[in-house]
Amino acid sequence: MTISVLLVDDERLIRAGLAAIIGAEPDLTVAGEADDGAEVLDAVRRLRPDVVLMDVRMPRLDGIEATRRILAAVPDPPKIIVVTTFENDEYVYDALKAGADGFLLKRARPDEILQAVRMVAGGDTLLFPAAIRALAAAHAPRADAADWHARLTEREADVLRLMARGRSNAEIAAELFVSPQTVKTHVGNLLAKLQARDRTQAVILAYETGFVVPR
Structure with missing residues (x-):
C-alpha cells in the first residue's frame, strides 16, 4: 500500500526538500503541498492524504489550529506529524494536546523523516520521551489521576508507562513477553478508559496527572 503525504510549510525550500525525500520512496507519494495552515483543511478534504507533515509556526494559521480544524471536521482524519525547529517548543505540546500524532525536528535526517511517516501511518505515535517529559514538567500536574488510574488493569498500566517512554507496539510486546496483537488490545482498552483520542x-494525560513522573 502506498502512503500519501501532504506537505504543509510556508518555506518553499523545505517543502521541496521533503518532496524529494518522500517522492524517492516506492511506498510513499506526495499527495500535495500547502504553504499555510489556512489552506490545509481544504487540501485534506480534496486530496485525502494518509499523513500530514505540518509546520507548527506559519503566518496566517498555525499548525495547532490547523490540526484542531482537521480533527473536528474530517471523518477518518489523516495522521498528523507537526514539524518544529526546537524540541522544547511550547507549540509542540499544544499541538500534541490538540491531537497531533507526533512531532519531528526540522533538522531530522531523511531516514528519520521516512521512518516517522511510516510509523504514524501504521498506527504508532512519534514521541520523543525526553522532550515530552521536559514540556510536561513545565505544566502543573492535574489532580484527576485517581479517577482513571483505578480503572486500568496492571498490564494496561504497564503498557501506558512504556508508551510514555516512546516504545512502539512491537517494542512493548517484546518487553512484556506478549504478542503485538495483545498490546494493541491493551492500548485500545486503555484509550477507551482514559477517553483519549x-x-x-x-501519554500527555499520563504526564499531566502525575501517573508518569517527568525525570
Missing part, C-alpha cells in the same frame, strides 16, 4: 493524548 489516541496514544499521544494518553
Whole structure:
C-alpha cells in the first residue's frame, strides 16, 4: 500500500526538500503541498492524504489550529506529524494536546523523516520521551489521576508507562513477553478508559496527572 503525504510549510525550500525525500520512496507519494495552515483543511478534504507533515509556526494559521480544524471536521482524519525547529517548543505540546500524532525536528535526517511517516501511518505515535517529559514538567500536574488510574488493569498500566517512554507496539510486546496483537488490545482498552483520542493524548494525560513522573 502506498502512503500519501501532504506537505504543509510556508518555506518553499523545505517543502521541496521533503518532496524529494518522500517522492524517492516506492511506498510513499506526495499527495500535495500547502504553504499555510489556512489552506490545509481544504487540501485534506480534496486530496485525502494518509499523513500530514505540518509546520507548527506559519503566518496566517498555525499548525495547532490547523490540526484542531482537521480533527473536528474530517471523518477518518489523516495522521498528523507537526514539524518544529526546537524540541522544547511550547507549540509542540499544544499541538500534541490538540491531537497531533507526533512531532519531528526540522533538522531530522531523511531516514528519520521516512521512518516517522511510516510509523504514524501504521498506527504508532512519534514521541520523543525526553522532550515530552521536559514540556510536561513545565505544566502543573492535574489532580484527576485517581479517577482513571483505578480503572486500568496492571498490564494496561504497564503498557501506558512504556508508551510514555516512546516504545512502539512491537517494542512493548517484546518487553512484556506478549504478542503485538495483545498490546494493541491493551492500548485500545486503555484509550477507551482514559477517553483519549489516541496514544499521544494518553501519554500527555499520563504526564499531566502525575501517573508518569517527568525525570
